[in-house]
Amino acid sequence: MSRKLKVKIAVLIVVAAVSMAAMGVLLATMQTDLSLDGYTQEMQQEAAALPDLLVDADDGVKQNTATYDAIFQSKAESVAYMANNNTGFEATPAKMAEYQDLLGVDNVMVVDREGNLIAQARETLANFTYARFNQLRTVFDDGKPSKAVEIELPDQDWLMRYYAARIDDSTMVVIEQNPAELRELTQIAGSTESVLKNIAIGQHGYLFAVSAKDYLVEYHPNSNLVGADAIDKGIDATDLEDGAFSWMTLDGESLYCHVSKIGDTYYIGAVPESDMAATRNITVGVILFIFFAVMCVVIMYGVFVMREDERQGHDSENYREIGPLRYSKVIGRKAAVLSLVGFLGILLVSFYMQTLFALSSQSVANNERAAEMVETIQRANDRMDDLSDQYGERYLSKCRVAGYILDRNPALANSDDLKKLGDVLQIQYLYVYDETGFMTATSSSYTNFILSENPDDQSFEFRKLLQGADAVVQEPRADDITGELRQYIGVSLHDAKGNASGLVQISVRPTRLENLLSTVRIDSVLDGVKAGSDGFAFAVSKADGAFAYFPDQRLVGKDALEHGMTENQLKDGYCDYVTIDGVQYYASSAETDDYYLYIAGAEGELMAERVPLTLATGGVALVCLAVIFLLLAFEPRRSITVAKAPVDADARMFDVKMPSGRMAKTESAASRWLDRSFKWNERTAEQKTAAVVKWLVGISVVVVFVAVVFQDRFFGSNSIFSYILGGEWERGLNVFALTACLMFVCVALTVVAVVQKLLNLLATVLGARGETVCRLLGSFIKYATIIGMVYYCLMLVGVDTTTLLASAGILSIAISFGAKELVSDILSGLFIIFEGEFRVGDIIKVGDWRGTVVEIGVRTTKVEDGSQNIKVIRNSDISNVINMTKETSYASCDVGIEYGESLERVENILAQELPFVRKRLPAIIDGPFYKGVVSLGDNSVNIRIVVQCAETDRLQLERDLNREMKLIFDKHDIGIPFPQVVINQPTEFKKATEWEKRSADQFNEEQKAAAKELGNEEEDQTR
Structure with a gap:
C-alpha cells in the first residue's frame, strides 16, 4: 500500500470519527431537549392542578372528621337521653360497662363539673380536672354535646379522643375513644401521600414533598426517604424556588425537577434521568449504528477499489481529469449510489426509531395511567363498600340504642318522643311495629303501614325480626319516589319476659356515602385526567356501547361505533389509534366491570418529535457522506501508470456481461458450491464490501438477539423491549408488529445459524452417510425456519393464521382445479432463488437451449442465446440444469x-x-x-x-x-x-x-x- 493511500485512509478515518461524534452529540442533545420539553409541559399541568387537589383533600379530612365526631357525640348524647328518660340509668361501673358494649366504644364515664370521676366502664389515664378538658365542660353552659378533645401521651403510648353530653347541672357523660380509625381515614383520603401517590409524570416520574421550614422530606414514593433531610440527601437549597426547573440529585439519583411552593411545603415534580437516558440511548445508539454502518460501507468500498487500482497500475480509462484533480469513475459511481441509499436508510431508521419510541413511551405511560384509573375506581368502590359496612354497623348501633331505650320504656313509642330520640341519635325517621307487622308509632308523617308479605317487596325482609331474628341491615338503595339514597335498618323489640314483641326500624340517608358515590361516578373520576399537554381520558359503557364520558359533552350518551370507533377497539388492553368524529388519537384502554376506560392523546403532539430530529439527522448525514464521497472520488492529479492485471488461470472470479450491458464480477458455478471461502486477497472490491455488510448485519442481529433474550437484565421489566415483546399492543400492520417481527426474525436467524454451524462441525467428524444426514437436516431446518417465521410474522401483523390454515384445504382444492401450474411455477421460482441454482448473468443449458440468464421472475425465467433470441421458460419446466458459468x-x-x-x-x-x-x-x-x-x-x-x-x-x-x-x-x-x-x-x-x-x-x-x-x-x- 502506497503512502498516499495510507494518508487518504487516515483522513477518512478521522472524518468518520468526527462525523460520528457530531452526530452523537446532535442526537443526544436534541433527544434530551425534546424529552425535557414534554416533561416540562406535563409538570406545569400537574403543578397547576395540585392546589385544587390539596384543597379537596383538606376538605375531605374536615368532612371525615366532622362525620366521625358527630357519631360519637351522638353516642354521648344517647347515654344522657337514657339517663333522663327512665330507662334504668345508674351511675355505676356495671351500667357503664353495659353502655360500653351497647355503643361499641372504648369507655363510658360519668364525670361531675369539677372533673371527678363518678363511674367508668374501665380505667382511664385521663384527669378531667385539668384545664385541657375545659372544652368538655361547655356542655353545662349550652347543653349541646361538646366538641372533641384529643389527648396524646407519647411516653405512655396513649392516644384518646373525648366527647361529652350533659346529664344534669352537675354531671355529664364522657365517651373515650381511640381515634385510630379517624387517623387511618385521614391517611387514606386527606394526607399529602394520598394526594401525591396517584400523580405520575411520564413513565416513572412522580411528585414528592419537602418542608419549607426544615427541609425534611414529608412524602416520597420511597418510604425510606420520608423524614430524611433533603439537603443531606443531595438537594441544593438554592434550587428550591417556586416555579423553577432544574436538575437535582436526591439520594444519588439524578432528577429533572419542577418546584411548586404551596404554603410551607415544596412540591417537587421529578423525572429520573434514567427514564430519559433509556429512551435517548437506545434511539441514539440505533441511529448511530446505522450511520456508522453506512459510512463504513462507503469508505471500505472506496478503499478496496483504490487498492485494486493501485495493484493493477491505475488504468487511465477509469479516471477523468477535472482541473488540478482527477475523478475516479469507478469509485464515484458506486460510492454515490451507496451514499444515496445509505442516506435514505438513515432518514428511514431515524424516523422509524422516533416513531417506535414515541409510541412505545406513550403506550407505557397510557397503560400506567389507565391502570391507575382502574385502581382509583377500585379503591373508591372498596372504600364505598367499607363505608357502607361502617354505616351499617354504626346505624345498627344507633338502632340497637333505640331498641334498648324502647324496651326499657315502651311509653316513649310515640311521635313526639321518637322525634326527640331521632334528634339524639341523628336519625331522620324511626318506625315502631307491633308483633303483627303493623306500624304503631313513627317520627315521620308516613303512617298506617304494614310490613309486606310479598318476598319481592323491600319491607318483607323485616318480618324476620318478628320471627326471632336479632337485626336486619339492608343495602342502601335509591328511593322509588324521591330517588334519594336511603338505607333501612331494624332490630327486634322485647317484652318484660324477653319475647319478641315487635321491632323498631330506622330510615337513614347516608349523606357521606352518597357523596362518595358521586366521586366514583365515571365523569368525576375521568374529569381532569391529563396525558401529556392535550391528552385526556374517556369511557365507553359496556352495557350499550355509548360514551359514558368524553371531554366534548356533545358525545356523552352517543353510540361510540357511530362516531368512528370499531368493535375491536372496545376491549381491555387495546393500544393503537382510534378515530372519533374524524379526529385520530393514540389510545390505550383498560376495563372495569361497567366501562372501557381510555387514555388518549392527539397524534400531532405525539409525533411532533419525529420531524425535527429526522431532518437534523439527515442534514448531518448528508454533509458527512458528501465529504467522504469527495475524499474517495477525487484526488490530486498525478501521472498515471497504465497496466493490465495479469490473468490468473485459477481465479474463481471473472467478468460477465449483464443484461443491462454493464460488466460485473461473478463467481464460477462450481466454486459456489465448494465448501471453502475465498481468501481475502482473492475477493473483488464488491465481495469485500458485501462481506463487511454481512458482518455489520450479523452484529446487529446478534445484538437484537441478546437484547431480546436478556431484556430484563439490560433494560428492566418496564422497558420498551418488554412492552413490545409483551404483546400488549394491538395486532395489525403497525410499528410494534413490524418491530416484533424484526426481533423474532433476528432470534430465529441467530438460533438457526448456531444450529447449522454445529451440524457442519458434526459433519466433519462423521462419515459420508453422517455428512449427508447433517446436510439434509440443515436444509430442513432452513426451510422450516422460513415457514415458521412467515407464519408467526403473519400472526403478529393481525392475520388470523388459524383461519389461514383452515383455508389452505380449500385453496388446495382450487389449485388442483385451475391454479396448480401457476402455484407450481411460483414455488419453483422461490426454490431457484433460495437454492441459488443459477442467477442473472449465468450461462446455463436447459434441455436443448443454451444461453445467458436475463431474468428470474416469479413465474418464468428468460434465457438469451448468442443471437439475442430470448426463450421464456416456465419455472416448473426448468429441470436438469447445467450451469456452465465458469472461470x-x-x-x-x-x-x-x-x-x-x-x-x-x-x-x-x-x-x-x-x-x-x-x-x-x-x-x-x-x-x-x-x-x-x-x-x-x-x-x-x-x-x-x-x-x-x-x-x-x-x-x-x-x-x-x-x-x-x-x-x-x-x-x-x-x-x-x-x-x-x-x-x-x-x-x-x-x-x-x-x-x-x-x-x-x-x-x-x-x-x-x-x-x-x-x-x-x-x-x-x-x-
Whole structure:
C-alpha cells in the first residue's frame, strides 16, 4: 500500500470519527431537549392542578372528621337521653360497662363539673380536672354535646379522643375513644401521600414533598426517604424556588425537577434521568449504528477499489481529469449510489426509531395511567363498600340504642318522643311495629303501614325480626319516589319476659356515602385526567356501547361505533389509534366491570418529535457522506501508470456481461458450491464490501438477539423491549408488529445459524452417510425456519393464521382445479432463488437451449442465446440444469485426416504451427493443445485441438480454430477427406441447439468449399 493511500485512509478515518461524534452529540442533545420539553409541559399541568387537589383533600379530612365526631357525640348524647328518660340509668361501673358494649366504644364515664370521676366502664389515664378538658365542660353552659378533645401521651403510648353530653347541672357523660380509625381515614383520603401517590409524570416520574421550614422530606414514593433531610440527601437549597426547573440529585439519583411552593411545603415534580437516558440511548445508539454502518460501507468500498487500482497500475480509462484533480469513475459511481441509499436508510431508521419510541413511551405511560384509573375506581368502590359496612354497623348501633331505650320504656313509642330520640341519635325517621307487622308509632308523617308479605317487596325482609331474628341491615338503595339514597335498618323489640314483641326500624340517608358515590361516578373520576399537554381520558359503557364520558359533552350518551370507533377497539388492553368524529388519537384502554376506560392523546403532539430530529439527522448525514464521497472520488492529479492485471488461470472470479450491458464480477458455478471461502486477497472490491455488510448485519442481529433474550437484565421489566415483546399492543400492520417481527426474525436467524454451524462441525467428524444426514437436516431446518417465521410474522401483523390454515384445504382444492401450474411455477421460482441454482448473468443449458440468464421472475425465467433470441421458460419446466458459468471454458476443433496421411508427420506439423495460432487469435487464454485421436471414422482419422478461453468467446473461437486448422492443413498438403452424407443422424446431433446446427452447417460448407478449391488447384496442376 502506497503512502498516499495510507494518508487518504487516515483522513477518512478521522472524518468518520468526527462525523460520528457530531452526530452523537446532535442526537443526544436534541433527544434530551425534546424529552425535557414534554416533561416540562406535563409538570406545569400537574403543578397547576395540585392546589385544587390539596384543597379537596383538606376538605375531605374536615368532612371525615366532622362525620366521625358527630357519631360519637351522638353516642354521648344517647347515654344522657337514657339517663333522663327512665330507662334504668345508674351511675355505676356495671351500667357503664353495659353502655360500653351497647355503643361499641372504648369507655363510658360519668364525670361531675369539677372533673371527678363518678363511674367508668374501665380505667382511664385521663384527669378531667385539668384545664385541657375545659372544652368538655361547655356542655353545662349550652347543653349541646361538646366538641372533641384529643389527648396524646407519647411516653405512655396513649392516644384518646373525648366527647361529652350533659346529664344534669352537675354531671355529664364522657365517651373515650381511640381515634385510630379517624387517623387511618385521614391517611387514606386527606394526607399529602394520598394526594401525591396517584400523580405520575411520564413513565416513572412522580411528585414528592419537602418542608419549607426544615427541609425534611414529608412524602416520597420511597418510604425510606420520608423524614430524611433533603439537603443531606443531595438537594441544593438554592434550587428550591417556586416555579423553577432544574436538575437535582436526591439520594444519588439524578432528577429533572419542577418546584411548586404551596404554603410551607415544596412540591417537587421529578423525572429520573434514567427514564430519559433509556429512551435517548437506545434511539441514539440505533441511529448511530446505522450511520456508522453506512459510512463504513462507503469508505471500505472506496478503499478496496483504490487498492485494486493501485495493484493493477491505475488504468487511465477509469479516471477523468477535472482541473488540478482527477475523478475516479469507478469509485464515484458506486460510492454515490451507496451514499444515496445509505442516506435514505438513515432518514428511514431515524424516523422509524422516533416513531417506535414515541409510541412505545406513550403506550407505557397510557397503560400506567389507565391502570391507575382502574385502581382509583377500585379503591373508591372498596372504600364505598367499607363505608357502607361502617354505616351499617354504626346505624345498627344507633338502632340497637333505640331498641334498648324502647324496651326499657315502651311509653316513649310515640311521635313526639321518637322525634326527640331521632334528634339524639341523628336519625331522620324511626318506625315502631307491633308483633303483627303493623306500624304503631313513627317520627315521620308516613303512617298506617304494614310490613309486606310479598318476598319481592323491600319491607318483607323485616318480618324476620318478628320471627326471632336479632337485626336486619339492608343495602342502601335509591328511593322509588324521591330517588334519594336511603338505607333501612331494624332490630327486634322485647317484652318484660324477653319475647319478641315487635321491632323498631330506622330510615337513614347516608349523606357521606352518597357523596362518595358521586366521586366514583365515571365523569368525576375521568374529569381532569391529563396525558401529556392535550391528552385526556374517556369511557365507553359496556352495557350499550355509548360514551359514558368524553371531554366534548356533545358525545356523552352517543353510540361510540357511530362516531368512528370499531368493535375491536372496545376491549381491555387495546393500544393503537382510534378515530372519533374524524379526529385520530393514540389510545390505550383498560376495563372495569361497567366501562372501557381510555387514555388518549392527539397524534400531532405525539409525533411532533419525529420531524425535527429526522431532518437534523439527515442534514448531518448528508454533509458527512458528501465529504467522504469527495475524499474517495477525487484526488490530486498525478501521472498515471497504465497496466493490465495479469490473468490468473485459477481465479474463481471473472467478468460477465449483464443484461443491462454493464460488466460485473461473478463467481464460477462450481466454486459456489465448494465448501471453502475465498481468501481475502482473492475477493473483488464488491465481495469485500458485501462481506463487511454481512458482518455489520450479523452484529446487529446478534445484538437484537441478546437484547431480546436478556431484556430484563439490560433494560428492566418496564422497558420498551418488554412492552413490545409483551404483546400488549394491538395486532395489525403497525410499528410494534413490524418491530416484533424484526426481533423474532433476528432470534430465529441467530438460533438457526448456531444450529447449522454445529451440524457442519458434526459433519466433519462423521462419515459420508453422517455428512449427508447433517446436510439434509440443515436444509430442513432452513426451510422450516422460513415457514415458521412467515407464519408467526403473519400472526403478529393481525392475520388470523388459524383461519389461514383452515383455508389452505380449500385453496388446495382450487389449485388442483385451475391454479396448480401457476402455484407450481411460483414455488419453483422461490426454490431457484433460495437454492441459488443459477442467477442473472449465468450461462446455463436447459434441455436443448443454451444461453445467458436475463431474468428470474416469479413465474418464468428468460434465457438469451448468442443471437439475442430470448426463450421464456416456465419455472416448473426448468429441470436438469447445467450451469456452465465458469472461470474459463474450452473451445475444441475436431479434424479428420485421410488414412493415407502419416499421423506422426501431422503431429510434428501441429507442434510447430499451434504456437503461432495463439498469437493470431488473442481470445485464446491458454493453448492450443493437441489432444490426440478421438475416433477412427469410416474414411478419416479424427484428431482434436482444444484451447482455453472465456465462455463468451467460445463459439467464435471454435469457428476461428476451424479456419486456422484448414489453413495449416492446406499449407502442408495434409489431406482432409470429404464428409459423407449422414442418413441416420445420432440422437445427440438431433438435439443440438439451433446455433450449434448453424455452426455445423457453416463448418460443412467451409469444408466443401475448401475441398472444391483444393480440387481445382490439383486440376490446374495436372493440366
